[in-house]
Amino acid sequence: MSDLSVSHLLGIKNLTTEDIHLIFKTAEQFxxxxxxxxxxxxxLRDITVANLFFExxxxxxxxxxxxxxxxxxxxxxxxxxxxxxxxxxxxxxxxNNILAMKVDMVVMRHSHPGAAHFLSQHVDASIxxxxxxxxxxxxxxxxxxxxxxxxxxxxxxxxxxxxxxxxLHSRVALxxxxxLQKLGAEVMVCGPQTLIPKHMPEMGVLVETNVDxxxxxxxxxxxxxxxxxxMNLPYFPTLREYVTHYGVTMERLEAxxxxxxxxHPGPINRGxxxxxxxxxxxxxxILQQVENGVAIRMAVLYLLAAKRTMNFTA
Amino acid sequence: xxxxxxxxxxxxxxxKRLFGSEELQVILNRLCCRLIESHGDFSQTVLxxxxxxxxxxxxxxxxLLQKNYQxxxxxxxxLDVTFFRDDFRRRDELIKANRTELHTPIEGxxxxxxxxxxxxxxxxxxxxxxxxxxxxxxxxELLVLIDRRFSRELPIQPDYVGRHVDSMATERVRLDWLGNxxxxxxxxxxxxxx
Numbered sequence: 001m002s003d004l005s006v007s008h009l010l011g012i013k014n015l016t017t018e019d020i021h022l023i024f025k026t027a028e029q030f031x032x033x034x035x036x037x038x039x040x041x042x043x044l045r046d047i048t049v050a051n052l053f054f055e056x057x058x059x060x061x062x063x064x065x066x067x068x069x070x071x072x073x074x075x076x077x078x079x080x081x082x083x084x085x086x087x088x089x090x091x092x093x094x095x096n097n098i099l100a101m102k103v104d105m106v107v108m109r110h111s112h113p114g115a116a117h118f119l120s121q122h123v124d125a126s127i128x129x130x131x132x133x134x135x136x137x138x139x140x141x142x143x144x145x146x147x148x149x150x151x152x153x154x155x156x157x158x159x160x161x162x163x164x165x166x167x168l169h170s171r172v173a174l175x176x177x178x179x180l181q182k183l184g185a186e187v188m189v190c191g192p193q194t195l196i197p198k199h200m201p202e203m204g205v206l207v208e209t210n211v212d213x214x215x216x217x218x219x220x221x222x223x224x225x226x227x228x229x230x231m232n233l234p235y236f237p238t239l240r241e242y243v244t245h246y247g248v249t250m251e252r253l254e255a256x257x258x259x260x261x262x263x264h265p266g267p268i269n270r271g272x273x274x275x276x277x278x279x280x281x282x283x284x285x286i287l288q289q290v291e292n293g294v295a296i297r298m299a300v301l302y303l304l305a306a307k308r309t310m311n312f313t314a
Numbered sequence: 315x316x317x318x319x320x321x322x323x324x325x326x327x328x329x330k331r332l333f334g335s336e337e338l339q340v341i342l343n344r345l346c347c348r349l350i351e352s353h354g355d356f357s358q359t360v361l362x363x364x365x366x367x368x369x370x371x372x373x374x375x376x377x378l379l380q381k382n383y384q385x386x387x388x389x390x391x392x393l394d395v396t397f398f399r400d401d402f403r404r405r406d407e408l409i410k411a412n413r414t415e416l417h418t419p420i421e422g423x424x425x426x427x428x429x430x431x432x433x434x435x436x437x438x439x440x441x442x443x444x445x446x447x448x449x450x451x452x453x454x455e456l457l458v459l460i461d462r463r464f465s466r467e468l469p470i471q472p473d474y475v476g477r478h479v480d481s482m483a484t485e486r487v488r489l490d491w492l493g494n495x496x497x498x499x500x501x502x503x504x505x506x507x508x
Contacts, residue, residue: 029394043397
């Protein structure tokens with residue numbers, strides 16, 4: 001069986017369809033592992049992973065950390081808020097200092113697009129991109145597609161997926177589009193015109209500004225958060241107006257002939273992009289996404305570690 | 315000129331048939347009787363096949379126990395040891411993980427691990443580790459159809475053996491299955507050790 005075609009997970013764009021299927025297949029087995037009475041395997045016991053978070057994260061960081069620990073890796077955590085980055089240290093210096101402590105893999109989130117790519121060219125460790133600015137968030141896209149597959153109980157080839165909300169500021173949207181297209185799904189983005197990047201039709205993505213039409217079309221609706229912290233311009237008049245036009249409510253869903261599977265990468269702004277009622281309804285698979293996140297990250301870590309052949313001669 | 319006849323001749327030279335389906339039936343029935351001797355009605359026993367090739371053999375044995383020996387309560391499972399192997403990051407190619415299906419609790423139970431061929435013993439060592447994640451059995455035994463003697467790399471010996479085989483490291487044991495899940499024959503062929 002062939003292994004991954006890449007040595008780093010920088011983005012979905014660099015993966016082949018076979019890579020994605022291999023990750024899913026491996027994640028299936030890890031999903032069984034994390035449901036055992038003892039949820040740990042020794043595969044990565046000789047690997048040290050550094051989680052470098054230059055930007056805030058709860059869920060992704062926790063999910064990576066649990067995945068690493070379930071694989072028996074040694075884990076070191078770093079967050080920019082309490083580090084020398086604040087004193088003016090460069091990214092390469094920070095990372096090289098950490099690598100001098102013999103770290104094999106780096107999971108990094110950074111606010112600059114391309115930060116993970118840059119790092120992969122300058123340091124000798126396997127890099128996993130845990131989000132770089134508004135560019136990519138590959139593990140989120142993988143776990144989203146993996147969750148869709150189990151929710152639809154079929155291959156997602158030909159499935160209709162609508163990504164609804166703030167597309168412009170979302171790395172999840174871009175990675176999702178790449179991933180879903182590689183797997184043969186039809187992708188639509190939906191949101192206020194101001195929050196949809198211009199290049200969407202060129203990428204073969206359908207654009208819809210009416211959320212009811214998007215929901216009626218879709219088999220799966222992936223709801224994205226309105227990223228207030230990245231909005232330095234007024235993209236829509238008021239939050240209330242956004243909620244009125246784009247917030248998914250139970251009434252909206254009940255008016256549909258067929259309710260799509262509802263997904264959300266978190267954190268949810270309850271009452272903005274979806275109401276609590278929808279988030280906690282039987283249509284939502286938000287918590288399954290979180291569970292699958294650990295399995296997918298275990299698979300990615302395991303498959304990338306497999307590329308680092310042990311060397312006893314040095 | 316290479317004809318199909320020369321290919322067949324070559325195959326015969328490089329392939330040694332160890333036994334066919336009739337002899338296999340005798341061996342499998344003997345293994346079942348040995349199991350009944352130690353495990354009685356199997357109420358406290360779980361037969362666990364090792365992925366990938368031990369699982370089919372486990373099904374055959376469980377089927378025989380139910381059909382020929384009236385043991386209706388035989389419980390089976392499948393165990394994958396990929397994540398517990400000691401050669402991870404030491405091989406060139408990736409080993410594919412298979413499904414573990416262990417739905418019966420094994421805490422305090424008697425376990426019979428089942429594999430087709432016992433060679434270096436390394437897979438079995440991994441299996442003993444992997445099993446711990448599901449509980450602490452009161453006893454763990456090992457059944458193999460073929461024991462490749464004198465090739466062990468770890469101190470592991472089987473409790474039930476179909477047949478001992480003396481083989482070289484350049485040879486490989488191959489089990490041929492019929493479409494209906496029944497074993498057809500066992501041969502020794504030239505090729506890298508599995």
